[in-house]
Amino acid sequence: MTDSATQSQHAGPRFPTWLRWVLAGPVTLIIAIATMASSSTIGATEVPSFNAIAFAAISFPAFWGAMFFYVLLEERPWRAVFVSLTVIAANAAVLYSAFT
């Protein structure tokens, strides 16, 4: 089965190829940075946890790799868009709550 056939079977409206590359490129990078930022606040009270900060930084390439390959291999590309936006929103919420 070809790529386009797979897409048409799962994706409903045709999903532009360029959008998948935008998702896999800059969007996953933004998600990885946002996830690193928000996970560094985990367990923080007045003073941030050193372990949380350090592991957030160490995990940055893993955050990127996980999102990159998910977006690339997801059969339903619109679901990849939805998941990406959800992850961004969740990170934004964590960061907002950490600052307020």
Place this chain on the structure above:
Amino acid sequence: MSMVDQAKSKRLLAVHGWSGMILGLLLYLVVLTGAIAVLAHEIGSWSTGSAGSHDLDPNAATAVSQLASEVPEEWKDEVRLYTNMEGNTIANFHTHQENPASGQIEDYGGRFVISKDTGEVISRTEGYNDVLYPTERGSALEGFITELHINLHLPNPWGLYATGILGLVLMAAAISGLILHKHLFRDMFVSPRFSSMLLNKRDRHILAGTWSLPFAFILAFTGAFFSFIISIGFPIILLTGFGGDIERATEMLTPKSPLVEDASPAPIQSLDQIYADLEARTGSAPTNANIVNLGRADSMIVLYAAASDGAVLGANHAYSVADGSYLGEQPLIGSGENNAAGIAFGLMGALHFGNFAGLLSKSVWVALGLAMCYVNITGMRMWTQRRLEDRLWQRFDRVTTIFTYGVPLTMATSAMGFFATYNFAGDTMTGTVIGFFTGTVLAFALGLRRIDELTAIRSLTAVLVASMLVLPIMRIATGGPGWINAITSGSGMIVTMDLLLLITAGAFAHREFGPIRLPLRAAVPIAEPAE
């Protein structure tokens, strides 16, 4: 069986191929310089003709104590001690204050060079970071190669962004390569076919790629981490975790002193005795030290001792400077309690630099790094040679050839530039940079001629081999120690590096000009000459 269906394989193959094509040449540059930079310390020793020991010199201890009574009181807030490539001790006495030129809080104080031969101060300078931490003359070559690997000599943070993205690209290529393997274990032992040039290249690419996959992943992961942690990670975490408060962040990242604050004056315990005690405890001599509050009762010295007795990581050890008592091991970063992340940081460094088991692990890292270069270049070759009917790809194929031989050639000419200046009181960094650009111009001048591919490869190989053969001669002719002198003075590494160059040159010459020729070489389709 492949782990994914045909459509996904197609996408992965596109990622694997196009990412390699678009950034493959830069990736080759970064991986090859990284493989060489694993031996940065050895290169420094070889290029300067020194024994290469970075252990702190006990003979400089008296001069440090003497300086403590001469320098302004505020410069004793912090003192950094380390040994330069020539074996002289550098003592940086400093405080922290805003540099009017940069507007940043920087170290300000005096930089004193203490001779390894006489134990006396032979140089004094005063200023901010640029004066306290200049590029050492003897470290110009190793520094140039290392910086090329770290940031491509681009201004920060752009250079770090570039190498960070290259790290992620390498990670994507490694993981997609793993997923695309249909028969992983069979591929580990595939015998390259000789029925066609392209199949042979493919088999060799798969063979080398399969073995270096785990290593490529480790290097890519740790490399991306190091590039992004400095350029993006720390600034963002500083903002999210500390609200931009640098002082709070520094306080958390800096190990705590076990001593109670006490500003009353106190004598300075002999540092050479502290060095000796540390060596007796750990089996390793200290390689650098940091003293805080020198001359006060709460003064502490933290010394770094490399890993010994099978340990993977080195450690910091603290002593009281006032009475010389051992205060215990200190974490490399962060607080002492529950410091799992500090250990993880250390492991990231050990895995990236390959320095966890001395020269043995370094040799393995160099070999696997070179295997990755081979995978990189053969992958690009397979891509371009399938498209050689297109003139654009013919040109790209030629540029790939130029890079393949040109990058090691520039490393050799950089070393020539260093040798031409080091023992003649010249600016070694300028010499190294001129050497690098000379090699670059030479590689492009040879490679862009209107000749067939085989002739281009042979002429580039000939120059590369000649430059490698010339290096040991040039090193000795410009004042470096000869082999007998090097061995008798305990600098066997110099001879080893010379031999490595000669063996590598011989291998290149044998491959290209030797009596045994690969039967496929004659069958290589000759590309249209580049225009």
